[in-house]
Amino acid sequence: MQQATRTTEEEILRLVRDHDPSTVGVYEQCRYHLGLDGSTGVSGKRMRPLLGLLAYASITGDHRAALPGAAAVELGHNFSLVHDDIEDGDSERRHRPTLWSLHGIPQAINTGDMLFSLSRIALHRLTDLGFSDRKVLRLMRLYDETCVALCEGQYIDIATSEADEVMSVELYFDMIGRKTAALIAASIEAGALLATDDEHVIARYRAFGWALGIAFQVNDDLLGIWGEEQATGKEPTDVARRKKTLPVIYAFEHAGHDDRARLAALYEPKSPSEAAVREIVAILERTGARDYTRTQAQLHRDRALAELDAAGVVLPDARARLEEIIVRVISA
Amino acid sequence: MQQATRTTEEEILRLVRDHDPSTVGVYEQCRYHLGLDGSTGVSGKRMRPLLGLLAYASITGDHRAALPGAAAVELGHNFSLVHDDIEDGDSERRHRPTLWSLHGIPQAINTGDMLFSLSRIALHRLTDLGFSDRKVLRLMRLYDETCVALCEGQYIDIATSEADEVMSVELYFDMIGRKTAALIAASIEAGALLATDDEHVIARYRAFGWALGIAFQVNDDLLGIWGEEQATGKEPTDVARRKKTLPVIYAFEHAGHDDRARLAALYEPKSPSEAAVREIVAILERTGARDYTRTQAQLHRDRALAELDAAGVVLPDARARLEEIIVRVISA
Numbered sequence: 001m002q003q004a005t006r007t008t009e010e011e012i013l014r015l016v017r018d019h020d021p022s023t024v025g026v027y028e029q030c031r032y033h034l035g036l037d038g039s040t041g042v043s044g045k046r047m048r049p050l051l052g053l054l055a056y057a058s059i060t061g062d063h064r065a066a067l068p069g070a071a072a073v074e075l076g077h078n079f080s081l082v083h084d085d086i087e088d089g090d091s092e093r094r095h096r097p098t099l100w101s102l103h104g105i106p107q108a109i110n111t112g113d114m115l116f117s118l119s120r121i122a123l124h125r126l127t128d129l130g131f132s133d134r135k136v137l138r139l140m141r142l143y144d145e146t147c148v149a150l151c152e153g154q155y156i157d158i159a160t161s162e163a164d165e166v167m168s169v170e171l172y173f174d175m176i177g178r179k180t181a182a183l184i185a186a187s188i189e190a191g192a193l194l195a196t197d198d199e200h201v202i203a204r205y206r207a208f209g210w211a212l213g214i215a216f217q218v219n220d221d222l223l224g225i226w227g228e229e230q231a232t233g234k235e236p237t238d239v240a241r242r243k244k245t246l247p248v249i250y251a252f253e254h255a256g257h258d259d260r261a262r263l264a265a266l267y268e269p270k271s272p273s274e275a276a277v278r279e280i281v282a283i284l285e286r287t288g289a290r291d292y293t294r295t296q297a298q299l300h301r302d303r304a305l306a307e308l309d310a311a312g313v314v315l316p317d318a319r320a321r322l323e324e325i326i327v328r329v330i331s332a
Numbered sequence: 333m334q335q336a337t338r339t340t341e342e343e344i345l346r347l348v349r350d351h352d353p354s355t356v357g358v359y360e361q362c363r364y365h366l367g368l369d370g371s372t373g374v375s376g377k378r379m380r381p382l383l384g385l386l387a388y389a390s391i392t393g394d395h396r397a398a399l400p401g402a403a404a405v406e407l408g409h410n411f412s413l414v415h416d417d418i419e420d421g422d423s424e425r426r427h428r429p430t431l432w433s434l435h436g437i438p439q440a441i442n443t444g445d446m447l448f449s450l451s452r453i454a455l456h457r458l459t460d461l462g463f464s465d466r467k468v469l470r471l472m473r474l475y476d477e478t479c480v481a482l483c484e485g486q487y488i489d490i491a492t493s494e495a496d497e498v499m500s501v502e503l504y505f506d507m508i509g510r511k512t513a514a515l516i517a518a519s520i521e522a523g524a525l526l527a528t529d530d531e532h533v534i535a536r537y538r539a540f541g542w543a544l545g546i547a548f549q550v551n552d553d554l555l556g557i558w559g560e561e562q563a564t565g566k567e568p569t570d571v572a573r574r575k576k577t578l579p580v581i582y583a584f585e586h587a588g589h590d591d592r593a594r595l596a597a598l599y600e601p602k603s604p605s606e607a608a609v610r611e612i613v614a615i616l617e618r619t620g621a622r623d624y625t626r627t628q629a630q631l632h633r634d635r636a637l638a639e640l641d642a643a644g645v646v647l648p649d650a651r652a653r654l655e656e657i658i659v660r661v662i663s664a
Contacts, residue, residue, distance in 0.1 A: 022484075022488055022503060026484060079445075080445075083442070086437070105418070105419075106418070106420075107487070107491070109415050109441055110415070110486045111487075112441075112445075113411075113412075113415060113444075113479075114484075116445070117482075117483055118480065120476040121476050121477070124476070127469065133464075133466050133469050136469060137456075137468060137469060140452075140456075147445075147448075147449035148450065148453060150445075151446035151449055152351075152354075154442045155355055155358035155442055155446070158438045158442060159357055171354060174352075174354050178355075
């Protein structure tokens with residue numbers, strides 16, 4: 001898998017190399033954000049491209065021809081991160097200053113747009129690798145529809161975070177479907193699409209990816225409150241940062257009258273005290289939010305694996321590597 | 333031409349219609365920015381799609397099959413406007429509040445991304461209209477490379493506007509080539525590409541569009557200082573707003589020592605007084621910046637028309653309408 005990650009990064013580096021002296025700066029910004037500027041340990045997990053490459057390899061036995069698709073997915077994911085960081089006002093990502101906090105909002109918006117544009121350029125190399133025009137176009141349509149879904153999900157996220165009311169559990173799943181599951185599903189569907197013409201197999205891989213994407217986000221929400229820092233590399237700070245993730249949304253919907261009123265009061269201040277954080281977590285556990293969230297992550301992870309088995313073509317070696325990733329990212 | 337504009341707007345409206353109740357807001361924002369929300373007189377000139385449609389019609393005799401390309405170009409142009417308005421801090425466009433000043437920067441960044449995504453979706457309808465996969469893919473590559481150029485141009489624009497030094501005339505032409513001419517050239521090249529397989533004709537149309545794009549921007553810079561409001565609908569406020577457009581850049585490069593020092597001093601304050609504006613304009617005229625800028629606009633406009641003639645296939649009716657637009661937008 002390290003091999004697949006390295007070749008994906010080489011594929012991306014070709015796209016963000018310098019062209020003309022007058023435009024070096026914008027490519028430097030791209031490389032910085034992608035963690036491809038020579039720094040170490042700042043590049044992100046590359047989970048999305050890896051899943052796509054493994055999906056392709058699980059049908060064909062080799063991942064290499066799918067590299068342009070993997071590069072597109074990773075560039076597209078990173079375009080959305082650059083813009084998310086501005087939209088959320090986050091000044092750090094992967095222990096480094098975010099692009100906007102280094103270069104200002106105008107340059108960061110534009111560099112996000114550049115990463116988006118380059119993600120499209122990545123896909124054209126599939127033609128050079130011998131994929132039919134029909135296949136490349138179908139992949140592009142999948143990618144374009146996924147980008148629309150991403151923006152729809154982000155719209156819901158911003159709108160609900162600015163609203164007074166906490167969103168419903170139903171709207172939460174609607175949102176993460178568009179914002180998170182769509183790109184993970186597209187990456188895996190793209191891998192299958194490039195590997196086979198069998199529509200049954202393609203549909204199963206898509207369903208696998210969708211369920212995995214939901215499981216991934218729900219599990220992320222679980223770890224954001226109850227994760228162990230040494231296991232995840234992230235501090236469980238979602239409550240202190242007042243993020244309305246699934247456990248909180250569930251608790252607001254299912255808590256009794258008194259607990260709901262108390263939760264609302266505790267979420268009022270901009271930064272809750274340590275005592276308030278402890279009390280919030282206690283209410284979440286009392287209302288069953290932790291169990292519910294863990295169960296949802298497990299349920300979607302199991303559904304993902306069942307869809308993969310239903311596809312019926314998976315090579316054993318690739319299947320083992322897919323399971324390894326799934327177990328690693330979904331620890332619920 | 334009103335017919336072509338109306339059908340382009342119908343093509344765009346299909347793409348920005350409401351889908352699901354949870355995402356209505358983001359499509360409302362798209363329609364608002366595009367001036368397709370029922371308001372009148374706020375929709376922009378639709379110059380770019382119109383040029384593409386006329387290029388197509390000038391070879392085939394009818395514009396309709398090129399509508400998806402026209403919609404893509406207009407959506408792409410408007411994505412860049414939404415982000416430009418944030419990057420420049422502009423609170424008004426076409427006499428209405430800009431998207432970010434109504435909905436905040438986070439939503440406006442995301443709605444710009446949505447317009448970008450939808451511009452790609454627009455192109456897929458070319459397949460339904462019977463264009464070959466090869467042709468559609470070539471058009472997409474042209475569009476994707478144009479978006480990269482747009483972001484490169486925008487990078488130069490932001491970087492130089494934040495710098496202490498005024499950019500060189502050479503860098504100015506480099507910048508507007510990417511930021512303005514590339515999309516106008518792509519729109520016209522796309523029209524030709526869809527209409528014919530003759531590479532000579534396609535190349536001439538591209539060169540026509542490129543020269544026209546340069547002429548358009550240079551002329552815009554001229555009008556920004558010496559335009560008549562009644563003729564252009566815009567106030568000539570570039571000097572008062574301290575914009576470093578071609579006449580100013582030329583003057584900084586060619587003025588004598590005293591005039592240059594005086595210009596630098598006059599451009600120091602955030603908002604120059606009316607007397608300072610008059611003195612700046614006098615220096616620009618004295619250093620020949622006005623004549624130089626007018627000559628450059630005329631030179632590129634004439635080159636554009638010569639390229640169009642060199643293509644040698646233009647139907648007389650479409651040629652007349654193209655000239656009409658060119659004369660209307662480039663009054664130098």
